[in-house]
Amino acid sequence: MNGTDHGRQGHAVTMRDVAKAAGVSVATVSHVVNNKSGARIGEDARRRVQEAVVELGYRPNALAKTLSQGSSRFIGLVADAIATTPFAGQIIHGAQDEAWKHGYVLLVANTEGNPAVENDAVTMMLEHQVRGILYSTWYHREIVVPETLHQTDTVLVNCFADDSGLPAVVPDEQQGGRTATEELLAAGHRRIAFLNTTTPSPAQTGRLAGYRAALEAAGIAFDEHLVQLAEPAQEGGYDATAQVLACGATGVFCHNDRVAMGLYDGLREHGLRIPEDVAVVGFDNQDVIAAHLRPPLSTVALPHYELGAAGVRVLLGLEPPVDVLRIACPAIRRQSV
Numbered sequence: 001m002n003g004t005d006h007g008r009q010g011h012a013v014t015m016r017d018v019a020k021a022a023g024v025s026v027a028t029v030s031h032v033v034n035n036k037s038g039a040r041i042g043e044d045a046r047r048r049v050q051e052a053v054v055e056l057g058y059r060p061n062a063l064a065k066t067l068s069q070g071s072s073r074f075i076g077l078v079a080d081a082i083a084t085t086p087f088a089g090q091i092i093h094g095a096q097d098e099a100w101k102h103g104y105v106l107l108v109a110n111t112e113g114n115p116a117v118e119n120d121a122v123t124m125m126l127e128h129q130v131r132g133i134l135y136s137t138w139y140h141r142e143i144v145v146p147e148t149l150h151q152t153d154t155v156l157v158n159c160f161a162d163d164s165g166l167p168a169v170v171p172d173e174q175q176g177g178r179t180a181t182e183e184l185l186a187a188g189h190r191r192i193a194f195l196n197t198t199t200p201s202p203a204q205t206g207r208l209a210g211y212r213a214a215l216e217a218a219g220i221a222f223d224e225h226l227v228q229l230a231e232p233a234q235e236g237g238y239d240a241t242a243q244v245l246a247c248g249a250t251g252v253f254c255h256n257d258r259v260a261m262g263l264y265d266g267l268r269e270h271g272l273r274i275p276e277d278v279a280v281v282g283f284d285n286q287d288v289i290a291a292h293l294r295p296p297l298s299t300v301a302l303p304h305y306e307l308g309a310a311g312v313r314v315l316l317g318l319e320p321p322v323d324v325l326r327i328a329c330p331a332i333r334r335q336s337v
Contacts, residue, residue: 001144002144002157003207011059021052026209033060036320074103076125076133078118082158083110087286088138091157094308095134102316104131106323115146122148125312135159140170140202144327159201160305169311169325170203171302173203176329177210180253180281185218186281187337189251193244195263197232197257204255211253223247230255241266250278251337257289260297260336279337283329296334303327 015033015305019026019101024045031039032049052058077095080087096106107149108131109121118122125133129291132153136142143159145166194211197204201265226245230236237259244252244263253262260282272278284288306327313319 001334003090005052013056015058017056018049018052018058021056022048023048032250033058041158050068056157063187072129072131073104074107074128074130075099075315076122076127076128076130077108077136077308078121078125078133079107079108079110079136080113080118080138080314081107082136082138084112084314085138087284090159090304091136091308091311093240094305094310095157095312098309098312104316118146119148122146126151126208134311134315136226136308136311140173153315155311155315158307167308167314167321167325169314169327170202171307172197172326172328174210174213176283176302177207177253178214179210179285179329179331180207181211181214181329183298183300183333183337184251184253185220185280186215187251188281190218190254191226191247191249191251193228193229193247195225195237195240195244195254198236198239199232204328229260232256232259234258234265236260237264238266238279244278245270245272252278252280254280255281255295256284257286257299258299260299261293262288264293264297275335275337276325277321282337285329285332290332290334293336295336298334298337300329301332301333303329 003201012016015026015029019029022029028041028045029049032046033039077092082091092108099106107125111118121135130152134151134157135149136154136157137159140158143161145161145164154166156168158168158170160170181192194208196208215222225247226249228240232255237254242261252263255264260280263280267274267278274280280297282297282299286301290297290299310319310325310327313326319325
């Protein structure tokens with residue numbers, strides 16, 4: 001097993017160099033460096049090896065150590081696009097911070113949804129004997145689990161696969177929808193519209209369920225005319241403005257911040273002020289949008305950082321075992337309510 005650092009000799013310092021400097025065998029150096037239990041090494045020899053290690057600047061080869069011991073301090077993260085999506089890249093950030101906190105390093109592979117690349121990435125991580133793998137998608141959805149993931153401990157992050165036997169860490173969409181609606185209720189609004197997405201997804205059903213639960217808890221009857229489907233983009237919010245005004249809503253919960261941005265444009269064209277005439281709440285907390293609208297948009301954040309951190313904790317057995325761990329989506333209060 002060779003060293004990986006360059007010492008004072010100007011070349012990569014090997015275990016043989018340490019053995020020569022300490023006047024011991026390579027096997028003795030290996031036992032000392034790897035702290036092998038049961039090895040019978042005299043204190044003088046152990047001291048000489050340790051001094052030589054410091055003097056020469058020897059650093060053990062971590063990969064070789066992994067292969068010899070059958071374990072590593074690596075955790076893999078395989079993602080379909082989040083490494084190139086700044087909004088969702090917080091998943092990597094959270095996983096990286098949590099892994100480091102427990103003495104692990106994160107190995108990240110961004111596959112852009114390519115099955116061949118994905119398979120190669122998982123295979124490479126298995127060859128490096130990672131502690132386990134986090135498998136993540138950039139938006140919350142159901143997936144088909146790649147077969148190779150069943151060869152190691154795996155946690156699904158921001159996605160799920162029913163009946164796969166793999167634990168999942170996902171945003172609590174229903175709680176998020178309820179929180180968004182409660183922000184408007186707390187400001188005194190009773191006729192609240194919900195611009196939901198046209199795309200079938202856990203977000204579509206979960207946020208609607210949360211909206212209804214908040215109304216029910218407030219003693220307000222559900223009115224289906226107040227729920228409108230809008231394309232999950234700025235144009236969708238803009239196009240829905242007429243329906244919002246026609247149903248007499250004084251507050252609007254938008255499926256995402258881009259929809260809210262479009263609604264802002266539509267309301268202004270009608271000469272209406274936010275929040276004086278119509279209050280607006282978004283979802284996602286896309287900071288580049290929400291914090292820079294005028295007025296700044298109140299919204300509900302998707303907890304990407306905590307999804308990544310919680311995924312590592314689940315993988316390491318630091319969370320109570322559950323099939324699905326739902327992470328709360330917090331309210332971000334600004335000036336649109």
